[in-house]
Amino acid sequence: MAATDEKADQAAIHAEALVAPVPTNNDDRDGDGDVKPATGLDATNLPNYDDAEAKRVLRKVDYRLVPMLMLLYLICFVDKGNIGNAKVAGMAKDLKLTDAQYNLALMIFFIPYCLFEIPSNIVLKMIRPSYWLATMLAAWGTVMTLHGIVHSAGGLIAVRFVLGLCEAGFFPAAAYLLGEWYCRFELQRRMSMLFVAASLSGAISGLLGFALELMDGIGGLEGWRWIFIIEGMFTVVVGVVLPWTLPDSPDLCSFLTPAEKLVIRQRLEQDSGTSAGHVQTGEKFQWKYLTSSLGDWRIWFTIFIFWGNTVTAYSFTYTAPTIILELGYTAAKAQLLTIPIYVTGAAFAFFIAWLADRHRIRWPFVVGPYTVALVGFLGIMATPKEKYPGVVYFWLFFIPGGTYAGVSTLVSWVSNNMSPTWKRAVGIGMCIMVGNMGGIVGTNIYLAREAPKYWTGYGISLAFLLNAICCTFVLRHVWNKDNKKRDRMSEDEIYAKYTEQELLELGDRSPLYRYVL
Template identity: 60%
Template sequence: MIEDRSLEKHELEFVETNPVDIDHLEDQAAANDNGHGHGLPSYDAAETHRVLRKIDWRLLPPLALLYLLAFLDKGNLGNANVAGMSKDLNLTGTQYNLAATMFFIPYAVFEIPSNIVLKILRPSRWITLLVILWGTIIVCAGIVTNYHGLLIARIFLGVAEAGFFPAATFLVSEWYCRFEVQTRMSVFFSAASMAGAFSGLLAYGIQQMDGIANLAGWRWIFIIEGIVTVLTGLAIPFVLPDSPEGASWLTPEEKRFIRYRLERDSGTAEGRVETLDHFQTKYLVAAIMDWKLWFTVFIYWGNTIPVYAFSITAPTIIKDLGYTSAQAQLLTIPVYFAGLVSTIGFSWAADKRRSRWPFIVIPYGISLIGFLGLLAIPHPKLPGLTYAFLFPITIGVYPAVITLVSWVANNIAPTSKRAIGLAMSIMMGNFGGAIGSNIYLRQEAPRYWTGYGVSIACSALAIASTFILKWAYQRENRKRDQLSEEEVRAKYTEAELLDMGDKSPLYRYVY
């Protein structure tokens, strides 16, 4: 049975499936109050469930829609290519790969600055700006006339989209406790799988506009999807909540309750975490100096290198099996739908079992089987088996990365360090997209030795790194278990413990 026994021993279980002992919390507030816990309302499990559902319906749908559009807009290059883009723009295989690659460099570089902005501007305003900007760029991609125009559009798209995913994950972590986060993240992250399926269906429909206004069908793919993104962005300030304090649809008592339970979500009954801190340079330094965060990058590459390569190549792989372009677009739908179901299923299990590492290792193991199968079978023989082995890839790589992002968010405090740490992990992880964009070589079709081989290596590295990180978190928790609360409080003040964040002896890591 997979459970975090060290954490379970100490933790206040602020989860909707367990009663909330408000009397105990009020005693703790009286003992440790630093100005945040006043007049806490008495909520049982049913009331806690009601409050969480209220948040779910307000926060998750807009994030899911935005993430669907983000993934759709950065992945529609593959759909446009199948629809004739390379032919019309006279692109060589190298030029197409480079256009795909250049998106990821600014996409990675601008993620940390973007999350720093989150501690300065309201998240809804910052996300609105990003969405409108990248939608406009996608529209412009639909009117480029040569390779250089496409390249410029992809670079600016990377700049505009860079901030959204780290901002969305940070925003979710600002509303929910540690073992409530991943299930919620999976709802909007599964939109990536939905986008993969939806893009094939949408591209198939839009291709039928070929010739309207003397524009090719692939141009309409960019133009229509870009316009939808811009219109959605205009509505974001009115529907996306920033924080509990600014939510008009929460009562004052509910706001205090949400903030207090987040402050107590440290992994021990005695510990607290700061949730209303402001950006300071020391948090940037603390994130950069944390070796465990750098190890998450290797785990992240198990997703970004294979998945971005796969997303822009999957329609071509299917087309090479003997299908038409339209059929290839449609046949991507079941593959991505399998990834959607697995993302939600694995994430629910990870929160239910109160653990993270197994739900990275198992999915990556499944994707590893898929890549091994594609590498081993003779091509172009057995087209049905080739298509079947595409399913383990989406079933594995999508849930693994959302578990990793939740793991990172679970184990960083205070919120300023969490914002930077999340962005840093995602930034370095997304550099893998630049690699992934170049591993499926046209001259190797339909075998794609390099693409499948590199993906196998990335999956294996991610699994090994997960075991190392699990060991590190377990070891640190055991060391902290040796100290009593009395010993800790004799050495540190409450303010010092809050400032230490996840380095506090009263904090326990999730693994």
């Protein structure tokens, strides 16, 4: 009886709320000047946080948080991918690596990298993010430096395994941290900056590879060793200062006033897709968040979409310098010619993110960029490399831009459609953890015996991109169907069935919640 009475009370309270004015920044009024009640998710009642105060507070957050995460993500990808530059600079020859040993060194990184991403995100919710990320950076920077002193294939494989362990959890931690500050239709522009950094990392790696290779002979070390040593030392330095430079959360940061923190928190709590719905932001960990994520088939479909990036992008990052080298360029020029490819990709990823947030929709901006990458692979396969090396180089521009822009939208989509925050943390961790297992496939599909055609590598990349596009259409259909079903339910009917706390605990399964399409 008590639960029934509580639900009846909630229904009465919210029946009154339905006819009361709803605060909004839109001039959403009827002919009499009264605010229209919100009944569903459409263009007239989407949450709008474009008032001057919110913009001012967000600018403060942008200046402090986004550049730091961009720097960290740039470092992460440079350290992860510089083995391709080191190979071109002579590492494979000096260590007498076979093709199988080199591919194993690439692949072994992803095993611990994937397995420890969810545990890392659970730790992230228990301690200050800046402390946890600082620990990761200092650890993987040390391991990166040790790459410069290996003298055998076994040593290289060992340090790559430890590097994967140390880097595990960084990207889901960065994605989760952004979700702690920004509402759903503000997220992708900020998220895209991470992928801009990831794309620029290819350009930075090429430039650093070219410059550090010139240190050949200094200290009695080969140039490729200095690539690892210098970049690893820089990572350690950044990790040491991170607790003083990276904002943790709206509640713990020092650069916002109490009133500004309240603005951030209230906006996040009301960001459920309707003006009446709320989401929790401070709930404690419960095992149901882990089990619900593992059992949610929609999360698995986001993983299949993620593979459209990891299988293609990781394999491309490790192989691009070699592909360009085989077009007839010198090793030094091959390093430099990767730069414009990744700069273009970074600009495209940011442009797609701006469009996705502006139009408040996600699925077209997964399908479109992945199609661009798909066209790039088709162009490479159809162009005779011996006759038209410049045309092949042109098609290379399509791949980083398409894959990074597509996965940037995907990660924002996953974050947008998962609530409460613990489920988001575990769900993002799971998506990225299993999604990064695509790197295991990607590091083994470019077979040296197939050079310069690489039919297996290009063909498998095409298959994963096509699968990702199909899965995107499936998710769009399912989430749209759920939204329409919830639109048919009135709020007084909902509150007659659920208490406020039950609705909060339901998170994105609440009938008040609306999925982003």
